[in-house]
Amino acid sequence: MTDDIEARIARVAFDAQGLTPAIIQQYDTGEVLMLGWMDAEALRRTLTSGRVTFWSRSRQEYWRKGDTSGHAQFVKGARLDCDGDALLITVDQVGAACHTGDRTCFDADDLTPAVGER
Secondary structure, rough: OHHHHHHHHHHOOOOOOOOEEEEEEEEEOOOOEEEEEEEEHHHHHHHHEEEEEEOOOOOOOEEEEEOOOOOOOEEEEEEEEOOOOOOOEEEEEOOOOOOOOOOOOOOOOOOOOOOOOO
8 A cells, every 4th residue: 555655655746845735625515625735645644634734834844733722624535636736625614624614714805806607
């Protein structure tokens, strides 16, 4: 199984810092919850533990959502985009996803764009 995990991780195109963005989405509603960053080890932990692990660019350490807040993310799926440089992780989110206490990190700042028509 370890070789299979490593083969999946090897398909990811990490950036020069060894990171890739991970979009976190509620599995049953499609709600986009947050964006975090993963390196190979964070992805390995996510794929093997059933809980989402990120790499903190500011603190330079791993962190698992919910360990201090109780607002855990339980993995339901993981997909790689067509270019291999972004992840979509579907989760069952317990509580708030955002560090501000909001359900999602995308609730606060609507940029009110012009709405296009087909």
